[in-house]
Amino acid sequence: MFEREITMRKREITMRERQITMREREITMREREITMREREITMREREITMREREITKREREITI
Secondary structure, three states: OHHHHHHHHHHHHHHHHHHHHHHHHHHHHHHHHHHHHHHHHHHHHHHHHHHHHHHHHHHHHHHO
């Protein structure tokens, strides 16, 4: 009887560990997605900054 309890508990623990592992994987995937989005945003910001500089440069040329 006691051995059955131990076996059941071991199974429970194993199931919990699997759930935790799955959650960790999900979190890791989400983090990667967020990192990719952040990189995209940073690239867009750089593009915008470059365009703004170009426009400013053109404006100066026009006023001269």
